[in-house]
Amino acid sequence: MPGGGRCPDCGSTELVEDSHYSQSQLVCSDCGCVVTEGVLTTTFSDEGNLREVTYSRSTGENEQVSRSQQRGLRRVRDLCRVLQLPSTFEDTAVAYYQQAYRHPGIRAARLQKKEVLVGCCVLITCRQHNWPLTMGTICALLYADLDVFSGTYMQIVKLLGLDVPSLCLADLVKTYCSSFKLFQASPSVPAKYVEDKEKMLSRTLQLVELADETWLVTGRHPLPVITAATFLAWQSLRPSERLRCSLARFCKLADVDLPCPASSRLQELLTVLLRMAEQLAWLQVLRLDKRSVVKHIGDLLQHRHTLVRKAFRDGTAELEGGEKELQGQGLGPGQGKAEAASSSLDLPEGKRPASPALLLPPCMLKPPKRICPPPPISTVTGDEDISDSEIEQYLRTPQEMRDFQKAQAARQAATGVPNPP
Amino acid sequence: QAQQQQAQQQAQQAQQQQQQAVAAVQQSTSQQAAPGASGQTPQLFHSQTLTTAPLPGTTPLYPSPMTPMTPITPATPASESSGIVPQLQNIVSTVNLGCKLDLKTIALRARNAEYNPKRFAAVIMRIREPRTTALIFSSGKMVCTGAKSEEQSRLAARKYARVVQKLGFPAKFLDFKIQNMVGSCDVKFPIRLEGLVLTHQQFSSYEPELFPGLIYRMIKPRIVLLIFVSGKVVLTGAKVRAEIYEAFENIYPILKGFRKTT
Numbered sequence: 001m002p003g004g005g006r007c008p009d010c011g012s013t014e015l016v017e018d019s020h021y022s023q024s025q026l027v028c029s030d031c032g033c034v035v036t037e038g039v040l041t042t043t044f045s046d047e048g049n050l051r052e053v054t055y056s057r058s059t060g061e062n063e064q065v066s067r068s069q070q071r072g073l074r075r076v077r078d079l080c081r082v083l084q085l086p087s088t089f090e091d092t093a094v095a096y097y098q099q100a101y102r103h104p105g106i107r108a109a110r111l112q113k114k115e116v117l118v119g120c121c122v123l124i125t126c127r128q129h130n131w132p133l134t135m136g137t138i139c140a141l142l143y144a145d146l147d148v149f150s151g152t153y154m155q156i157v158k159l160l161g162l163d164v165p166s167l168c169l170a171d172l173v174k175t176y177c178s179s180f181k182l183f184q185a186s187p188s189v190p191a192k193y194v195e196d197k198e199k200m201l202s203r204t205l206q207l208v209e210l211a212d213e214t215w216l217v218t219g220r221h222p223l224p225v226i227t228a229a230t231f232l233a234w235q236s237l238r239p240s241e242r243l244r245c246s247l248a249r250f251c252k253l254a255d256v257d258l259p260c261p262a263s264s265r266l267q268e269l270l271t272v273l274l275r276m277a278e279q280l281a282w283l284q285v286l287r288l289d290k291r292s293v294v295k296h297i298g299d300l301l302q303h304r305h306t307l308v309r310k311a312f313r314d315g316t317a318e319l320e321g322g323e324k325e326l327q328g329q330g331l332g333p334g335q336g337k338a339e340a341a342s343s344s345l346d347l348p349e350g351k352r353p354a355s356p357a358l359l360l361p362p363c364m365l366k367p368p369k370r371i372c373p374p375p376p377i378s379t380v381t382g383d384e385d386i387s388d389s390e391i392e393q394y395l396r397t398p399q400e401m402r403d404f405q406k407a408q409a410a411r412q413a414a415t416g417v418p419n420p421p
Numbered sequence: 422q423a424q425q426q427q428a429q430q431q432a433q434q435a436q437q438q439q440q441q442a443v444a445a446v447q448q449s450t451s452q453q454a455a456p457g458a459s460g461q462t463p464q465l466f467h468s469q470t471l472t473t474a475p476l477p478g479t480t481p482l483y484p485s486p487m488t489p490m491t492p493i494t495p496a497t498p499a500s501e502s503s504g505i506v507p508q509l510q511n512i513v514s515t516v517n518l519g520c521k522l523d524l525k526t527i528a529l530r531a532r533n534a535e536y537n538p539k540r541f542a543a544v545i546m547r548i549r550e551p552r553t554t555a556l557i558f559s560s561g562k563m564v565c566t567g568a569k570s571e572e573q574s575r576l577a578a579r580k581y582a583r584v585v586q587k588l589g590f591p592a593k594f595l596d597f598k599i600q601n602m603v604g605s606c607d608v609k610f611p612i613r614l615e616g617l618v619l620t621h622q623q624f625s626s627y628e629p630e631l632f633p634g635l636i637y638r639m640i641k642p643r644i645v646l647l648i649f650v651s652g653k654v655v656l657t658g659a660k661v662r663a664e665i666y667e668a669f670e671n672i673y674p675i676l677k678g679f680r681k682t683t
Contacts, residue, residue, distance in 0.1 A: 382575035
């Protein structure tokens with residue numbers, strides 16, 4: 001291409017731009033003489049434009065998957081495999097992890113949080129497919145603190161705008177009960193303690209439904225209720241041999257951890273069953289207690305809907321009605337209603353079923369810990385005068401200051417700590 | 422006499438405008454008085470009987486009532502409002518004292534101050550009346566917590582500023598602002614939280630494995646409510662008292678819907 005130059009050898013104007021590898025050269029197309037050569041090395045000022053940029057400011061961060069993210073994605077897949085989840089779950093969980101990683105708050109988070117994020121993604125996937133997986137299980141597998149997990153979980157649900165369904169109780173019962181090692185005899189489990197899985201499952205499900213209906217599940221951790229229900233179901237299927245076995249021993253036999261609240265859930269469930277038993281005439285005469293009622297759980301569960309309706313009166317309507325009565329007659333709500341209930345029945349004293357108890361969550365049935373008096377109506381305007389004497393009560397006298405300084409110096413001398421800046 | 426009539430008509434017109442404005446505000450179905458050429462008695466908001474008969478020859482627009490217009494009651498009719506007023510439990514406010522402070526001096530010279538720089542970079546000061554706690558930073562900014570009303574928070578902040586003044590600093594009282602208000606109340610019936618999270622899932626978060634209450638994020642007003650199975654409700658995130666009341670009036674019908682009535 002003619003560019004206005006002449007070959008120094010042959011004088012031709014046919015000069016061509018022909019690069020020799022990366023070096024640009026101007027060559028005469030007639031005689032092959034190299035007219036000019038490009039510079040192989042760059043000067044410092046040239047290099048100023050090519051100076052290195054930090055990774056986080058380059059586009060490389062967005063173009064390729066960082067090592068940390070790769071590690072996280074591997075952990076997600078590993079966790080899914082350990083939990084033996086279907087393969088579709090793996091892809092969903094990985095997608096959530098990648099989605100979360102796009103947010104700068106997550107990208108710059110500590111490694112501990114990224115580790116917990118792995119668990120969060122798997123948990124959300126399981127919840128959306130109604131696969132019963134508790135947060136406790138995930139935290140145990142990741143060796144993570146539930147507090148850290150809860151913070152990250154709430155954050156990620158909000159960040160990704162996800163709709164996570166609640167834990168399905170029935171599925172959790174089935175999974176959890178199946179993990180109890182009581183379905184086959186072994187050196188640690190004698191024959192009298194072995195139980196049929198289907199029978200135990202169905203009875204546990206019924207007991208959990210009963211607990212749900214009588215306000216024992218709302219607001220509480222689901223697992224201890226299921227543990228208590230499983231224990232009662234197991235005991236009631238062969239009460240003669242199993243009544244002597246305690247809840248703690250039962251969990252040890254079954255090789256399952258005993259959650260702390262399970263014992264109080266057990267007591268609450270037994271109280272409900274006792275109230276139901278009082279409605280059955282042939283059980284009322286037996287004067288059952290919390291141990292003997294276990295023998296009759298089968299009967300009670302068979303008629304549970306009727307018994308619950310008879311044994312408990314609607315707590316919510318009661319509270320309203322009771323309050324009005326209190327205002328009108330000066331009677332306590334329980335007192336008034338109990339009299340009404342007993343007078344409506346024809347049975348003589350001693351033979352009539354117990355007057356219905358209030359169907360309320362246990363926290364509403366307990367007496368309040370401390371009675372909070374209504375706060376006095378404040379007439380503060382915010383612009384009142386502040387007296388000097390009131391402020392001076394908060395100032396130290398010179399003597400106090402000297403004492404304080406002496407005490408501080410003595411303490412620092414004793415511990416050898418330098419004064420704080 | 423024509424002038425009198427004119428003046429009366431003007432007064433009636435002004436009243437008509439006022440009544441129309443009030444009608445627009447009230448939003449409830451109220452009888453709107455229509456000018457009746459037939460001389461029909463229009464319905465008044467406060468249903469006061471006519472005391473002045475229309476003058477012959479004039480079109481009665483709005484007969485003048487004997488007493489001036491009474492203030493109109495709030496928009497929500499009494500039958501719908503809950504009758505429960507949330508109690509304020511905590512107010513957090515900030516104020517700028519407008520000068521740099523030496524926290525060591527404050528900790529030395531004040532009786533009610535606590536300063537542990539290794540734990541937290543501020544002096545923690547407390548006063549007895551109103552019972553509050555303040556965090557005082559070396560930049561001169563201060564956070565006041567624990568008051569039960571906006572006025573109490575302001576008074577407490579002023580007292581802290583006075584203490585700092587008496588300790589020898591040129592403290593001022595700039596940009597006092599209420600940052601957060603927390604209220605609580607009791608609806609007195611149990612609530613099925615599982616049901617509430619199903620029907621209001623876009624606002625609710627209920628994780629019994631983590632926390633026993635349901636977290637409800639209301640959009641208008643922007644308030645977060647903690648709803649418990651016992652019927653107790655905690656409302657937080659408000660900048661003004663009205664937001665708490667409005668949020669509770671919004672949630673109460675929703676909660677009533679979850680009362681089980683057998």
